[in-house]
Amino acid sequence: MFNSLRKWFDDHFSHPDAIVIVILIVAATTIIFFFGEMLAPVIAASIIAYMLEGFVQFLIKENIPRIIAVYISFFVLIGLMMFFFLGLAPVVSNQIGNFLGDLPKFVVKAGVLLENLPDKLPLGELYATDGIVSGIVGELTTLGQTLLSFSISSIPTMVLALIYLFLVPLLVFFFLKDKDLLISFIKDFVPKDRLLLGRVWKDVDRQIGNYMRGKFYEIVIVGTITYFVFWLMGLNYSALLGVIVGLSVIIPFVGAAIVTVPVIIAAFLQFGFGTDLAWIIGIYFIIQILDGNVLVPILFSEAVNLHPVAIVVAVLIFGGIWGFWGVFFAIPLATVIKSILIAWPSYPQSEC
Template sequence: VYSLFLVFMAFILFGLMPLLSKQVSQFFQEVPEMMRNIQGLLLRLPEQYPDLVSEEYVWELNSNLRDSFSALGQNVLSFSLASMPAVVTILVYLILVPLMIFFFLKDKVVVIDWMASFLPKERHLVNEVWIEMDAQIGNYVRGKFNEILIVGSASYIVFVILGLNYAFLLAMVVGLSVLIPYIGAAIVTLPVALVGYFQWGLNADYNFTWLMISYFVIQFLDGNVLVPILFSEAVNLHPIAIIVAILVFGGLWGFWGVFFAIPLATLVKALINVWPIHEEDTKKIKKK
């Protein structure tokens, strides 16, 4: 298991990272051309829809886009010059974090026993919460990993077949979007649609149409087929509970609250399930 883990990490670092870095670099090189295409598209709107869009509004919007793009370029340049220490730190983390995970997996029992030694001796309720959380979060993490792998691989195959630019980069983003329920898929739709539109436009071959149909089919199958199969024994949270968790924890902690909404909701659910409502429940927990 440990050897497979090391091989997997080496494949990511030396196999996938160079490809990802190359496509990210190519993407940012073509961003100015994409911006010019967007501006040209906006300038044609008054001719196509004179009753809805005025030329003054389009010129103002174009000016705002130029200013925003110029500010973005300056921010990227200043960030690249001032972030060399951060880059070195990230490289160190890329080496140390896999090693830390390796030793956590290798000495799991020793680490858990050491951490448990700091807890109070009377921890029946904590044990109940831990048992339920361990089972549900374990299923959730395994299910999410498989979902990312399947959705990302399916997207990559479709993008390569259609000949979409930045296929690996976009497929990776689509795969990672499943980490944020509902919101992730909606956000990732925009870059996929923009890259496809600027590459093909609305041509007679219907490449853009096939791209969007394929993308929405993947999202539909993910939400209605893959998720029920992978998470049938996992967290078992109602969609309303997931949405409420995203709103509440996102409002409290922003992006990270949204990112960890389901694990936090699972913790709340585990606490509710094991909390002793009556005295008899307390006695049952202590007997365990």
């Protein structure tokens, strides 16, 4: 048994590149785990700069000097941030405030609907609906108070976010401007013979680059369409629902299933049972079907190819380790692992 384990270890870990990859993985995991919160602006800026690099390269192909392309990309980023914080965020924030203000009305309406439920059920008398109603109403009231207290207690976090708001774009600019200098600096810390590292990085760069750009387009398209459809149908909180439906595409399968709940609840509490509710639900599912069967194949034809089970497992594992950001980056991290496993050197040792 020990001979078999030793042979397997020699087959897969005898190559120097394998040792380098293991060291890099351990070092990166340690840094993120222990210093991730402190380095959050640097990590965020690195990711944004990586996404903007594709746009910079596009401008360079159009015979625009790199420094000019960097400035153009930077101003595009500033424009997007201004739209988000001055245009979209106030609307969504206002709708969240309205929701918290209307929550007591929702609680009363939900309580009345549940109290009348036994009259509509053949075996209604057999169920202890009074206890269920009291429990649900209590939970909803507690939820509203929790959300309100969270919004008040999050003021220090908002101050920190404002600091990041100025720091992250500045870092993005320097990451793009001094890209070659930074890469040269990093190369000094890895072996000169890095054939395997180059192969892994090339594969990861191609897949994750396509994935992140495609995912950004998908979020914008799905969120925008959802907002306009719900707005045209007169659904309250259309901007808020558009944002969460757009963000739900970050987690394939799971995200769409989770966001279905608030969409149905918002429509039900506003329209009650009826054709309007059926239209809202039907159109929402049509959007999801078009996203999965039309938009995704177009945007991700050259991106990651992970089995749905692998995606769910990655979301569970990385989400359990790093919370929201683990869920957010579950698929890119799974792609990195897949690329490493595919490119991992294996040199079977001859039998003695």
